[in-house]
Amino acid sequence: MKFELERLKRGTNGKVVRVMIVLQLMLALAIMLPTAAMAEGDSQCYSCHSDAVTEIRESVHHANGVDCMDCHGGVVLPNVSLITRDVMSGNFVGAPTRTETLEFCSKCHEDVGDDYEASVHRVTSEKHDAPECRDCHGGGHDILSVSDPASPTYRPNQLEMCVDCHDDHDMMEKYDVNTHVLATYEASYHWKAFKFGQLKAATCLDCHGTHAVKSEDDETSSTSDFNLGGTCGKEGCHPGVNPGARVWMGMTHYDQHEQTPDLVFDKSGLDVKERAYYLGPINLAFYIEIFFILLTCTVVIVLIIFVLLDLLTRIKMKKHF
Amino acid sequence: MSQEMKNPDVGKEKYFKRFTTNQVLQHLGIVITFSLVVITGMPIKYNDQWWAPILIDILGGYEMRTLIHHAAGVGMVLIGIYHVVFYLLIDRGPKALVPDADLKDLKDFWQLMKYYFGKAEFPKYARYSWKEKFDYWGALWGMVIMCLSGPILLLPQLWDYLPLSFVHIMHIIHSDESLLATLAIVIWHWWNVHYNPDLFPMSKVWVAGMISERQMKAEHPLEYEEIMRQLEEGEVEK
Numbered sequence: 025m026k027f028e029l030e031r032l033k034r035g036t037n038g039k040v041v042r043v044m045i046v047l048q049l050m051l052a053l054a055i056m057l058p059t060a061a062m063a064e065g066d067s068q069c070y071s072c073h074s075d076a077v078t079e080i081r082e083s084v085h086h087a088n089g090v091d092c093m094d095c096h097g098g099v100v101l102p103n104v105s106l107i108t109r110d111v112m113s114g115n116f117v118g119a120p121t122r123t124e125t126l127e128f129c130s131k132c133h134e135d136v137g138d139d140y141e142a143s144v145h146r147v148t149s150e151k152h153d154a155p156e157c158r159d160c161h162g163g164g165h166d167i168l169s170v171s172d173p174a175s176p177t178y179r180p181n182q183l184e185m186c187v188d189c190h191d192d193h194d195m196m197e198k199y200d201v202n203t204h205v206l207a208t209y210e211a212s213y214h215w216k217a218f219k220f221g222q223l224k225a226a227t228c229l230d231c232h233g234t235h236a237v238k239s240e241d242d243e244t245s246s247t248s249d250f251n252l253g254g255t256c257g258k259e260g261c262h263p264g265v266n267p268g269a270r271v272w273m274g275m276t277h278y279d280q281h282e283q284t285p286d287l288v289f290d291k292s293g294l295d296v297k298e299r300a301y302y303l304g305p306i307n308l309a310f311y312i313e314i315f316f317i318l319l320t321c322t323v324v325i326v327l328i329i330f331v332l333l334d335l336l337t338r339i340k341m342k343k344h345f
Numbered sequence: 346m347s348q349e350m351k352n353p354d355v356g357k358e359k360y361f362k363r364f365t366t367n368q369v370l371q372h373l374g375i376v377i378t379f380s381l382v383v384i385t386g387m388p389i390k391y392n393d394q395w396w397a398p399i400l401i402d403i404l405g406g407y408e409m410r411t412l413i414h415h416a417a418g419v420g421m422v423l424i425g426i427y428h429v430v431f432y433l434l435i436d437r438g439p440k441a442l443v444p445d446a447d448l449k450d451l452k453d454f455w456q457l458m459k460y461y462f463g464k465a466e467f468p469k470y471a472r473y474s475w476k477e478k479f480d481y482w483g484a485l486w487g488m489v490i491m492c493l494s495g496p497i498l499l500l501p502q503l504w505d506y507l508p509l510s511f512v513h514i515m516h517i518i519h520s521d522e523s524l525l526a527t528l529a530i531v532i533w534h535w536w537n538v539h540y541n542p543d544l545f546p547m548s549k550v551w552v553a554g555m556i557s558e559r560q561m562k563a564e565h566p567l568e569y570e571e572i573m574r575q576l577e578e579g580e581v582e583k
Contacts, residue, residue, distance in 0.1 A: 213516070216392045222407040253505065262501035274509025280517055300510035308514050316521035323525060327533040333461040338542050 066092045079165035084172070095128070119164065122147050125156040139235035144242075153195050160185055179223055183209075186228040208277035224260060231255055231276070247276070273300045280309035359558040361572070367431075369554045374424045375484075376551075381417035382491075383527050385410045390520050415499060422492045441472040442481050450475035471567040480534055487526040494519040 069092045070077045080086050085094075092098075098116040120128040126146070130137030140146060140157070147154045161167045161177060168175035176185045187206050189195055196203045209215050209228075217225035231247055238245035246255045253269030256262045265271060275297055287305040288294065294302075301309050364372070385404060388397035404410045444450050452468075454475050459465035468474075473481075494515040497503055504512060538548045550556050561569045 213389070216389050217407065217411075219392070220388075220398065220401055220407045222411075256501065256504065262504070264500075264502040265504045269505040270507060271504040271509045271512065274511070274513055276509065278513060297510075300508045301514075309510070309517060312514060313517055313521065316518070316525065320521070320525045320528065324528050324532065327529065331532060331536045333458075334536070334541065337461050 076165050079163075083162075083165060083167045084169040085167060087169075090132075094132075122152065122156050123149065125158060129157045136235050139233075142244075143233075143235060143237045144239050145237050151199065153189070153198065155189065159189075179227070182227050182229055183215075183218075204279070204282065205277050208279045208282070211279045211281070226261065230258070230261070252276075273297060275301070278309070280313045283307050283310040285310060285314075360553075360555040361558065361561050361569075362554060363550055363556040364554040366554065369551065371424060371428055372551055374420065378417040378421040378424065379526075379530070381413055382421065383523070385414035385417070386523055387527070390523065418491075418495050418499070421488070422496065425488045425492050442478055444475075444478055450478060467563075469566045470564060471571075472565060474564065476537055480537070483529055484526075487522060487529075490518060490522045491526070494522075 066077050066080065073092075077092070080092065085091075096117050117128075126137055126141060130141075145154045147156045158164045158167075162175065168177075170177045170179075172178060173180075175181065190201070191203055191206045193203050214226045218227055233246045236246075238247075240247040240249070240252075242248060243250065245251065249272040250268055252272040253265050254267035256269070256271060257265030257267075273296070278301075284307075286307075288302060288307070289305045291299050291302060301307055384400070388394075388400045388404075388410070391397055401407055401410050404413065449471075453470060456465050456468040457475075460467050497507065497512060497515045498519060538544060538551070539546065548560075556565075558569075
């Protein structure tokens with residue numbers, strides 16, 4: 025080293041400068057190469073997309089080693105120039121549109137994608153409001169685990185997640201889906217147990233399925249006539265009920281308070297499941313409720329009148345015995 | 346009828362045997378199980394009320410509530426079966442609770458109403474007054490309804506054979522009858538045996554199985570006369 029410095033001092037000016045430049049470049053490379061190698065996969069993105077990267081870093085994807093490039097593609101091309109060094113460039117994929125999401129997520133989530141594709145929720149150009157992955161799982165970057173209390177898919181949050189759309193009269197009307205599902209669910213024992221913390225009680229997804237939500241008219245649906253018994257009889261729910269059980273003969277989302285006192289003599293227009301509520305022209309659910317209301321009111325009024333008469337008489341007279 | 350006169354040394358009051366130990370125990374069993382099913386069932390029927398979550402907390406959480414409700418319900422069904430089997434097959438003696446063929450109960454009821462307006466004497470009841478008969482048959486109606494609908498909701502094994510509409514209707518019946526039964530007990534039964542001024546704080550008949558001579562004369566004069574007649578004729582031992 026000492027010999028080299030001696031030589032530099034003795035040499036011409038131009039030669040010293042050239043050697044100095046080479047030395048500086050070598051020094052810069054020596055410092056920068058290890059820094060680039062140690063950087064996280066998303067650190068280059070952070071400087072511009074700080075919000076998105078922060079969300080990703082808190083998501084279930086990041087926890088499982090999935091980062092920006094896994095979804096958005098692109099490659100790191102360092103040293104393109106001094107300014108664009110370390111900036112990603114190349115074949116990025118932007119945020120997918122509603123119809124593209126399935127393909128986008130299915131690259132990794134194959135099974136789930138297949139289930140969703142066959143479901144009634146599959147977004148098509150005619151069914152634009154149907155839920156795609158992000159509608160249920162979060163905005164896109166901040167997708168959380170189903171076991172995270174902040175996630176919309178967390179068990180106690182599931183009802184709200186479904187009701188968001190299914191209680192929206194305008195949206196449901198477009199697709200001819202009824203909106204009484206929430207009211208009838210809240211009238212059921214399932215909800216009463218659920219809201220008091222009995223979280224194993226059934227909520228939407230337990231019967232209708234998660235990704236493979238299908239119409240009850242679809243034979244492969246978990247709520248179809250044949251499969252309903254097996255769905256009720258799931259492990260942890262009502263074991264003992266078998267597929268093909270007669271329990272399908274009736275309406276799960278049914279509230280006697282929503283029924284009318286009309287006598288129906290011609291039941292040919294009624295669904296076979298709704299017909300199961302009728303004895304002759306009488307809707308049993310409705311009229312049994314009315315019967316008990318009348319019976320209870322009558323009995324209670326008569327008994328109260330009797331108690332009052334008894335009390336007044338005893339006040340007027342001295343003790344009986 | 347096991348109505349031999351007893352004379353335990355409780356003051357100077359004479360006591361009559363009114364209920365057998367068997368009957369007292371059956372009633373006690375129903376008191377316990379009925380109270381439990383009402384306390385554990387009402388927070389579900391009235392789940393929107395402010396007291397529902399508090400009551401469930403006191404009961405030890407939702408799972409415990411369900412467990413108590415089911416256990417007490419099964420107990421109630423067993424007592425009901427025992428009662429029916431015992432009085433239909435084993436002890437077919439007294440028919441004192443069956444309404445009278447000569448409409449005495451209806452006449453007594455009408456006479457009581459006139460009595461309330463000062464137009465007649467207090468009716469003379471036999472062993473069981475129309476009030477007690479109404480109580481008994483009302484409770485039996487409730488027992489039959491609750492003990493049939495309850496197990497249908499409890500046992501999903503039955504749903505293989507039952508349409509959902511039927512299970513649903515049983516749900517409605519179970520819920521509606523529970524309110525009727527609770528109100529009938531609290532308003533009517535408790536008035537008659539608890540908080541009416543003659544008996545307040547409560548009639549002790551249901552614990553001791555004994556009824557005092559004074560109460561006997563006032564509330565069951567016909568039965569009292571019958572026992573006295575039998576005693577004089579030596580049909581019943583002292």
